[in-house]
Amino acid sequence: MMNETQNIEEIFGKNVFTVGKMRERLPKSVFKEVKKVIAEGGELSKASADIVAKAMKDWAVENGATHYTHWFQPLTGITAEKHDAFVTHPDEEGRTLLEFSGKELIKGEPDASSFPSGGLRATFEARGYTAWDITSPAFLKEDATGKILCIPTAFCSYTGEALDKKTPLLRSEEALSEQAIRIVRLFGNTEAKRAIPSVGLEQEYFLIDREKYLKREDLIFAGRTLFGAPAPKGQELEDHYFGAIRERVGAYMRDLNIEMWKLGVPAKTQHNEVAPAQHELAPIYENGNVAVDHNQLVMETMKKVAGRRGLTCLLHEKPFAGVNGSGKHDNWSLVTDNGVNLLDPGLTPNENIQFLLVLACIIKAVDTHAALLRQSAADVGNDHRLGANEAPPAIMSVFLGDQLEDVVRQLVSTGEAKKSKKGGKLMTGVSTLPDLDRDATDRNRTSPFAFTGNKFEFRMVGSADSVAGPNTTLNAIVAEAFCEAADVLEKADDFELAVHDLIKEYFTDHQRIIFNGDGYSDAWVEEAKRRGLPNIRSMVESVDALVSKESVKMFEKFKIFTKAELKSRAEILYETYSKTINIEALTMLDMASKQILPAVMSYTGELAQTILSVKEAGADASVSAGVLKEVTGLLGEMKKAMERLEKDVAAAAAMKDGKKQAFYYKETICEDMTALRTPADRLEKIVDKEYWPFPTYGDILFEV
Ligand code: ADP
Ligand code: MG
Numbered sequence: 211m212m213n214e215t216q217n218i219e220e221i222f223g224k225n226v227f228t229v230g231k232m233r234e235r236l237p238k239s240v241f242k243e244v245k246k247v248i249a250e251g252g253e254l255s256k257a258s259a260d261i262v263a264k265a266m267k268d269w270a271v272e273n274g275a276t277h278y279t280h281w282f283q284p285l286t287g288i289t290a291e292k293h294d295a296f297v298t299h300p301d302e303e304g305r306t307l308l309e310f311s312g313k314e315l316i317k318g319e320p321d322a323s324s325f326p327s328g329g330l331r332a333t334f335e336a337r338g339y340t341a342w343d344i345t346s347p348a349f350l351k352e353d354a355t356g357k358i359l360c361i362p363t364a365f366c367s368y369t370g371e372a373l374d375k376k377t378p379l380l381r382s383e384e385a386l387s388e389q390a391i392r393i394v395r396l397f398g399n400t401e402a403k404r405a406i407p408s409v410g411l412e413q414e415y416f417l418i419d420r421e422k423y424l425k426r427e428d429l430i431f432a433g434r435t436l437f438g439a440p441a442p443k444g445q446e447l448e449d450h451y452f453g454a455i456r457e458r459v460g461a462y463m464r465d466l467n468i469e470m471w472k473l474g475v476p477a478k479t480q481h482n483e484v485a486p487a488q489h490e491l492a493p494i495y496e497n498g499n500v501a502v503d504h505n506q507l508v509m510e511t512m513k514k515v516a517g518r519r520g521l522t523c524l525l526h527e528k529p530f531a532g533v534n535g536s537g538k539h540d541n542w543s544l545v546t547d548n549g550v551n552l553l554d555p556g557l558t559p560n561e562n563i564q565f566l567l568v569l570a571c572i573i574k575a576v577d578t579h580a581a582l583l584r585q586s587a588a589d590v591g592n593d594h595r596l597g598a599n600e601a602p603p604a605i606m607s608v609f610l611g612d613q614l615e616d617v618v619r620q621l622v623s624t625g626e627a628k629k630s631k632k633g634g635k636l637m638t639g640v641s642t643l644p645d646l647d648r649d650a651t652d653r654n655r656t657s658p659f660a661f662t663g664n665k666f667e668f669r670m671v672g673s674a675d676s677v678a679g680p681n682t683t684l685n686a687i688v689a690e691a692f693c694e695a696a697d698v699l700e701k702a703d704d705f706e707l708a709v710h711d712l713i714k715e716y717f718t719d720h721q722r723i724i725f726n727g728d729g730y731s732d733a734w735v736e737e738a739k740r741r742g743l744p745n746i747r748s749m750v751e752s753v754d755a756l757v758s759k760e761s762v763k764m765f766e767k768f769k770i771f772t773k774a775e776l777k778s779r780a781e782i783l784y785e786t787y788s789k790t791i792n793i794e795a796l797t798m799l800d801m802a803s804k805q806i807l808p809a810v811m812s813y814t815g816e817l818a819q820t821i822l823s824v825k826e827a828g829a830d831a832s833v834s835a836g837v838l839k840e841v842t843g844l845l846g847e848m849k850k851a852m853e854r855l856e857k858d859v860a861a862a863a864a865m866k867d868g869k870k871q872a873f874y875y876k877e878t879i880c881e882d883m884t885a886l887r888t889p890a891d892r893l894e895k896i897v898d899k900e901y902w903p904f905p906t907y908g909d910i911l912f913e914v
Pocket of ligand 2: 412
């Protein structure tokens with residue numbers, strides 16, 4: 211493995227059926243048809259689909275593939291695959307011919323009955339269909355199974371209800387494109403046919419020793435530690451962030467990069483993160499749909515590759531209490547097919563006004579749908595970050611930086627913004643709008659939604675979560691704002707005046723969402739409350755926003771989700787929450803009764819013996835007696851907490867209403883879990899290390 215080539219050019223995309231490979235392998239006319247469908251949508255003819263399927267299969271088989279699969283993203287948040295070998299029924303001579311038809315490429319019919327559907331299946335059809343997504347390239351997955359040709363697909367019910375995360379994402383990209391084109395047309399862009407989101411995802415993760423991982427049930431079952439006292443050292447010295455990468459971690463990063471490059475994922479940046487044992491990988495941005503697929507591959511490969519170096523990769527948002535958790539930064543911009551980034555302030559005045567309108571629309575969208583956008587980043591693990599004094603806060607706000615905020619202030623207060631802070635003055639097409647300098651924005655690590663030069667960075671997303679949801683929501687709310695702006699401006703008699711007024715109106719009405727200060731401070735919580743911004747502290751509290759009247763109306767208007775699809779997702783969110791906390795609670799009970807209690811009891815036995823011997827020898831045993839008393843006191847506390855947790859878990863399991871149950875888990879079970887953890891963590895600090903039944907934070911975080 212060490213000798214494997216590091217020539218990036220040679221290995222990049224090796225396992226991908228790229229556009230380049232299609233160009234080589236397909237007849238010109240078919241290739242043209244494929245390119246057209248990728249760029250403009252629509253369907254391949256049956257004859258062409260057969261030709262593409264054959265070329266794809268030949269390429270895969272030449273490269274050692276034995277099976278193919280429709281690779282999809284059910285509502286579990288991870289990916290699903292069911293392999294079929296290319297073999298066909300043996301002929302008379304006993305040979306098998308390898309076949310793969312256009313029909314098999316385009317449509318699949320996996321048994322969908324065991325995926326979460328949130329009631330969609332009951333009301334519609336039991337069957338689920340997978341449909342080829344031609345815009346995301348097929349690839350070869352290479353592992354112990356061999357080589358599997360993976361075809362990215364959407365997953366729907368017979369009647370077309372989306373049972374997955376890709377379908378709504380694709381729908382949202384289409385809606386956004388359509389509305390964005392209306393906007394650029396207003397500014398004289400007649401060439402662009404589509405606008406596509408560019409998405410760059412920074413992925414954080416923890417890397418720990420596999421042997422130690424296997425000694426902790428909580429890591430195995432819950433992906434995070436449910437017990438654990440802080441180590442004497444945490445992240446306070448700030449010596450891990452960007453620090454020199456240790457050998458074993460470096461070897462892992464190297465393996466990971468090679469796998470990612472082979473899969474055509476442009477893995478670029480790697481570094482140590484803030485918490486000990488925490489790291490980050492950031493690929494270069496790609497078009498939204500592909501970036502979302504690639505992030506699934508990144509997460510999966512991160513876990514897979516770790517085993518090779520005796521490591522385990524944790525993607526949970528909060529594997530360890532007391533040090534930073536992990537997130538995912540969703541860098542998002544919008545680019546037309548003729549190369550204009552709508553979030554680039556641009557060089558000419560014309561672009562500049564367009565930029566200000568786009569910015570105003572996004573501000574309006576985020577303010578109008580703040581709760582919904584917050585919801586899109588909610589998952590069970592993320593509750594430990596958002597709203598729990600960790601980056602970023604649960605309150606949605608937008609960071610614009612000094613220069614842009616100044617422009618907005620001028621526009622709002624005087625109706626004009628003739629100068630910009632750094633760029634000096636500039637007469638634009640409309641004399642009341644300033645020039646903008648894209649390097650004039652600074653950084654703010656506490657903002658959940660920050661403008662960073664030519665893109666927004668949505669920083670709330672959880673590290674283990676699928677980014678399909680957050681991007682679907684973001685695309686949808688911006689599409690709506692673009693649509694409303696275009697409705698007004700297309701009818702305007704005096705466009706220049708109308709666009710000026712609209713920008714001013716949007717900034718004025720929605721300026722409350724702009725916040726450039728410290729998002730972690732208590733003062734901001736108060737200030738946000740005064741401004742009327744929602745502060746949704748948990749996942750279960752966020753779900754309502756998904757099925758609110760406004761959300762349903764918006765998603766239905768742009769044909770992204772039906773009401774039934776939204777309700778199904780809400781149901782699944784509650785269910786997932788309850789099930790996850792239930793697993794955590796049961797794991798705690800198991801560890802407490804089978805590991806911690808016995809260990810502590812053995813230790814108290816030894817202590818008691820010691821006390822007796824010391825006394826017999828006529829010496830003072832008061833220190834040992836004091837320790838014994840403290841330990842048995844904590845043991846009693848633990849036992850009481852265990853009994854309560856056990857009783858409440860049974861009560862939770864009996865609840866029928868999904869929403870009520872989820873709230874009960876959040877309010878009662880989580881509290882019980884804390885009550886159990888507290889004495890156990892105290893005990894860890896007192897009990898002889900020889901007795902402690904599993905590796906501690908110190909063992910895990912500092913010994914990779
Ligand atoms: P940071 O300093 O926050 O790490 P980077 O410039 O390194 O910012 O970018 C982080 C991510 O944002 C990378 O994935 C990068 O490719 C992506 N990115 C850069 N420009 C854009 C853009 N215009 N649209 C979307 N993503 C972008
Ligand atoms: Mg960043």
